[in-house]
Amino acid sequence: MSLIQDTMQNDFKRTAYIKTLGIYDWLFAAITLYGTYYAWGEYQHLMDVYEVGILFGTGLSLIALGWLWKPSRTLMLAVAGLSLFGVMQYGSGLAPAETNFFLRFLFSSQSAIMWMSALYVLATVTYFIALFMESEFTGKVATAMTWSATAMGLIGLMVRWRESYLISHDVGHIPVSNLYEVFVLFAIITALLYLFYEAKYKTRAMGGFVLLVISAAVAFLLWYTFEKGADEIQPLVPALQSYWMKIHVPANFIGYGCFALSAMVGVILLIRERAGEGSYAARILPAAELLDDVMYKSIALGFAFFTIATVLGAMWANEAWGGYWSWDPKETWALIVWLNYAAWLHMRLTKGWRGTQMAWWAVVGLFVTLFAFLGVNMFLSGLHSYGEL
Amino acid sequence: MQSNKAKTRKSTGAILLEFLGSMNLAITVLVTIAIASVIGTVLQQNEDYASYIIKFGPFWHEAFESIGLYDVYSVWWFLLLLGFLLLSTSVCVYRNGPTMLRDMKHYRLNAARNSLKAFHHNRIWQVQSLPDEAINLVTAQLEHEGFKVRRKQHDEHVVLAAMKGGINRLGYLFTHIAIVVICVGALIDGNLPLRLAMLTNDIEIETRDMPASQVPAKSVLGDDNPAFRGAVNISEGESANIVFLNIRDGYLVQKLPFAVELKDFRIEHYPTGQPKSFESDLVIHDDDLAEPLQETIAVNHPLVYKGYRIFQASFSDGGSKLVLKAWPLQDDKLQTLDLKGEVFGKVPLQVGDKELSIELTEFRKFNINPVTGEDGKTEQKNFGPSFTYKLREPSGEAREFVNYMSPIEQDGRWYYMSGIRSSVAEPFRYLYIPTDSNVSIERFMNFRAVLLDAARVRKAAELTVKDLLFDVPQAEESVRQGMITTANRLVTMYATGGLASITAFIETSIPEEERESAAQAYFNMLRTVLGNLYIEVLQAEGLEPAKGVSEADSAFFDDAISVMGNLEAYATPFYLQLVDYEHVEASGLQITRAPGKDTVYLGCVMLIMGIFMMFYIQHRRCWAWIGKTDKGVEIIFAGSSNRNERDFAEDFDRISGRVAARLGINKQD
């Protein structure tokens, strides 16, 4: 910090953002653009104009993400490379899944997702060890595990996307269409958000707690796979065959991921406040203001994306069901979640509420969110007919 | 948070405005709406009132109905809550909006030295240079940092006021005005005039089941109704110029200014049997059109015509035409009857002196069911067409049947499946009627007719007894006659009452100790007589059973007598076979008119823009108070941000560092 300031003092020039970009940034952008262009060239005959828009929009967003959050560049390139490798092992049929070494043990979607699951759980444990042993090195290992798990999860989804097309052309679809797939997505997004805040706030103390919620998701995922065979790729029902799904679902899960993260940070805050200043917990856990800040940032980001997702959902409903708002249970619960966090944000901003109350509220918020995400599918019937348990 | 004194001076209007615009009310309303919304998701909305009564009992049903829990989202108190949200947000914008706008433009050039010194983020520098030079340097640096800078010359000093990200304030306006805009759009589509007309009974909900043309005018809405959401089923080849609006326990008829004709409805399936697409070929007939408009709609691909949107919502049978053959089950003559009917229609049938009615209720072209094969793998298999009917007795009682058109394979043999149940609450019980070598039901029916032919049964009984007594020529005639009577009786009982009647007969006529051995003997005898009758059936087909019966034919016999033994449960004078059909489908269309939609979308776009502006653009200000002191020029540099204190602390460090560098100050503080 002080070093930066010293050098700054002789230099009052603020460098334009574009000039701060290095060779890697440009290389990354070029590769991403080329990949987008290539995908367009290869598959344009299968896409409608909206899907082309989504494709290029995604390409540009990924570049923006890579530039704003440098470590994500490497992740994206690694995922792209390894996914391509996995897809190439398949060739033109699903048969190699049983025989090919790489597919069997690493990159078939099923194997990759199993790797992801194992690594997230290991990372959770490692983060806690790092926290209690106050070991920097162990913490780094945990971070590396989380990155690897995330990479494996993303590869799993990418390869699964291809696998669905290998089953049959009309079965093929983006893997965000059922509960199994979105659980993987949820774990990945929550982990990415966490990794972002970990780097931004330079602390690993939150890792174990946040990854607890991911481990819970993984536990559910495993149960769902082995008990219910949910990992099987199913064709899409007509209502889901829409480009809206490609944007509505990911936006929703950024929201869910943020809310989950904020709740877990809320838990840390509660533990810390309960233990009191000067306690062991207070020493190893981040400062209350920092936690409060992460909680707020994460709810704000979640709220923004959840708003987008709900609006997109309404637009999709208007096209599929004939009305932008039908008070269907899923829609209604999305509204409940949204109103809840709107109230949270107002309390904080205009009434200046901080600390324990807000942490409790964030934790309650997670349960409300969880019901909107899972409970509605399990207990209530409605138009959102997919994802039943 | 006003002091009491301030309150007393206020007018009632101002107090009201303050209450409506207060954050406490806003939060209360937000949370209350959230909680009220839960009710509607837990309690199934707009179901049959009858099923509510069953679920909750008459008392609670009455209570729930009176407070509108069956239609929560349009009950007055819920709308009132939404109204409060609208009002509260409007008042909030009205009260805060002007301040926000002013704040965006106002640079606060009158900042006092002491107040800047009290800022959380500030730096105080003494420089040797001239004030003008310092002013220019600070201005240049702040502009370089992306701030807009204003300058004011006071008596003794200069204040530079700078700001950045004023858009943040606009974000507040966008977000909150968006809520108002969305509510207004939703109100337009919520069709308040119609709701009002229903309250005053100018429009009445129709609850009776009747053809649309007979619905009284009070329940019919003209095509000038601006907003609605209705549904209609149209059969292939037919058209409709109305839709039904389902409201609570009834409906309204909504006229359309055009007619929609359904040419064709299609369902495509995946190889696994799940539906892949639903499509309707529509033709719009409208006098305004030079020629009818042809368009295909599918799920997710509606048709927009004149502001009306037409969606593929569901499908059903549109009155498929069925050609049926009735096989008698209780007659010794194999006289079949050809029948014709339409799904949802009735076919009268005279049986003896009884007037029965066949109500055809459903036809399905595909029946895709999971089948577990020998390898334990479950596969989706198409069982082919089926139809469902109710057979109504003159007394009004009815039993329901489902019959499959094509035979179904089981372990290499083919059967006609027929299900029966006496109430909808039960599952179907299925009979598997065996087929002959032509995979036809004919042999079974022949066999059945023979069993009911008294003369032939008698003859077969005699023949059987003769065979049985072949080795006992000395048997007395009375024994022989007794045996023949028993054999004859067994078969007759079996043919009319099934195995159950034989069991009952044994239980009533034979002492308990002897029952087991007697039953054994009876069943053996029955089986032998049936076997002899079956051989006659085979002979009539031109086969030569004397030379040996094929494995398939003997398996047939076992299957047939097992079905026949249970046929009394079927309790019906005939078996209805589906011979041919013409599939007529009906497409369920949803037709809507939502003039407020674009308003709602506009609101949504504003909302999203506003939220991002509020969260990710910070409204930041910097001031430099520059004045002469004894020691030279004093600069008080201060900053503030309306959000994200933490981030701003770092940024302020950086900015002030660079300003200092520009001023040539090496060490701060």
Ligand code: HEM
């Ligand atoms: C569903 C309705 C509403 C939504 C979605 C909404 C949304 C928001 C959001 C997202 C913020 C920014 C919070 C932050 O940056 O942390 C905000 C701020 C605010 N809202 Fe609302 N709001 C709603 C209703 C209201 C109502 C009814 C009032 C009036 C009492 C209100 C008054 C305010 C005020 C005063 C601010 C602070 C603005 C500032 O200082 O920058 N909001 N609102």
